[in-house]
Amino acid sequence: MFDVFKRDSGTFGLIIQQMNPYILKRGEAIVNDESNMKDPYAFTEKLLAFKAEIDYLVSYSFSNQIGFQKARDTSFTEFMNQQQFTPTYIAQYSDKEFRVGLKGITNDEVNKRLTAII
Secondary structure (H helix, E strand, C coil): CHHHHCCCCHHHHHHHHHHHHHHHHHHHHHHCCHHHHHCHHHHHHHHHHHHHHHHHHHHHHHCCCHHHHHHHHHHHHHHHCCCCCHHHHHHHHHHHHHHHHCCCCCHHHHHHHHHHHC
């Protein structure tokens, strides 16, 4: 589909205009969910899963075109900054991963998890 749209670069803006609200809506649902607010680990796991999903979408569907990457990053920044505890929860998740989650796994898996967190 991307090959069809890239013939007219003006269509990228139209797609991005639809993609941004989608990312914001889904992201806001995660950061504003009461059950996630009580569990830093579940909160961060859901954020990372959503980020992986959108990364795959941008990579597979839009060939990692820079405009889509920027739109994704802007949307994530916007909804993640809505809650003051987001950085703290991500830090707590990272700490737990370093203490427990990364033991006994391959270097490739360690790199994959750390890249996802960053």
